[in-house]
Ligand SMILES: [Zn+2]
């Protein structure tokens with residue numbers, strides 16, 4: 001008997017094959033979406049098929065409906081079988097190896113009959129790859145490296161590329177009656193900017209059922225390993241998910257163990273030992289686990305052994321870390337005036353719908369011409385439009401700019417213009433490779449400019465793509481503390497800048513923060529959660545966040561004119 005997950009799995013396989021073949025991406029994606037929709041159906045799939053109502057489900061068009069009905073009633077899909085025949089066996093697995101595309105996989109299959117990673121490894125070891133045309137020494141080495149990375153699964157992925165999947169799986173598991181509690185754990189729960197895999201912890205008396213539920217999840221393409229209480233699987237996008245199942249009584253301690261960094265957990269173990277006990281005594285919740293050790297509760301984002309244990313012992317750990325609910329204003333938002341996708345009104349309405357009391361419209365300044373920086377004329381036009389939109393919406397619109405920090409540290413737009421704005425974000429977008437001394441000078445000079453400014457995506461890093469600027473951070477932070485300035489925690493999941501260790505150094509100087517989305521679309525407004533958790537990783541408290549203030553207080557605090 002075929003079930004929902006089998007149908008979803010077949011759809012997903014079709015989508016993956018189509019994508020590999022380089023077919024229209026939208027068509028390939030439609031199958032992926034279809035698979036997700038089928039998985040999450042509330043109604044019985046059989047009923048929908050029998051009553052020919054599949055197309056009434058959002059996300060399922062006529063073509064997809066026909067495929068679903070075919071799989072449901074025959075257990076097969078002609079399209080899938082055709083694709084399987086066209087493409088080499090093992091192609092889905094091989095395509096996960098970094099550096100191997102469809103063309104190479106096809107060549108390897110035709111020439112050497114390679115039908116999976118194991119066969120590829122054997123061929124490499126026997127030195128047979130060189131027999132294939134175009135597989136020179138360089139390509140062979142690349143493939144070997146790719147296999148090694150694939151096997152060690154040590155490729156870290158950005159938080160943003162793991163968290164949606166992890167949350168979807170968590171919901172998938174939670175919907176099963178055998179799951180009493182489900183939590184994300186590991187570096188994902190600490191909101192690290194990159195993670196090596198997604199850890200999930202489940203409380204259950206029936207681990208076999210929970211593990212089966214995970215393995216049957218349609219996006220699982222490979223079960224790497226599993227035993228009675230643990231399973232490691234790989235998803236179609238390469239992400240590894242590690243599931244741990246424990247009895248309910250052991251859930252809190254297991255969650256503490258699985259969440260903290262190894263160093264943090266080792267410190268807890270040492271404290272427990274010193275007290276003549278163990279970390280693994282059952283507890284009601286995590287708070288109790290910490291309390292028993294004589295520690296204040298440590299929020300997951302802080303569990304890195306970067307001073308939190310000492311602070312939890314002597315009672316100096318901040319209890320009022322900023323939360324998502326504290327944020328009252330959406331800062332650093334782009335619109336169609338520069339390189340954003342939505343209009344001022346659309347952004348304003350979206351922010352309002354999220355419960356925000358204000359939004360800052362901060363498009364790029366003219367120096368950022370590649371991003372459609374706003375010239376003076378257009379800036380005045382924008383003010384008019386802001387005034388018009390303001391009459392239509394409740395959320396308060398603040399006129400701002402993301403002004404480029406120029407090469408010498410001056411800000412773009414004349415001071416007289418900047419002073420007419422409600423808020424100025426100052427960011428570097430060009431000449432990022434200056435040496436340390438020059439960059440430090442540039443930033444210090446920028447911070448000392450007379451207008452109040454919020455230092456945007458401070459060190460310019462792009463996670464896994466671009467390192468932070470070379471500069472003497474402490475010196476720049478000193479300048480921020482002495483000047484009319486605050487620092488942004490940028491929630492763009494590719495930036496997450498300022499990094500926590502520098503945020504802590506800034507806090508120590510009494511510097512204030514703004515938690516921003518850097519939204520270039522309505523969808524980007526949900527970057528806010530990344531910003532908030534990054535701020536928490538830097539121990540930032542509610543009272544240190546300017547956009548946790550009311551609109552009036554915020555406007556007063558960041559007013560560019562002195
Ligand atoms: Zn920017």
Ligand SMILES: [Zn+2]
Nearest residue numbers: 332334402518
């Ligand atoms: Zn921006």
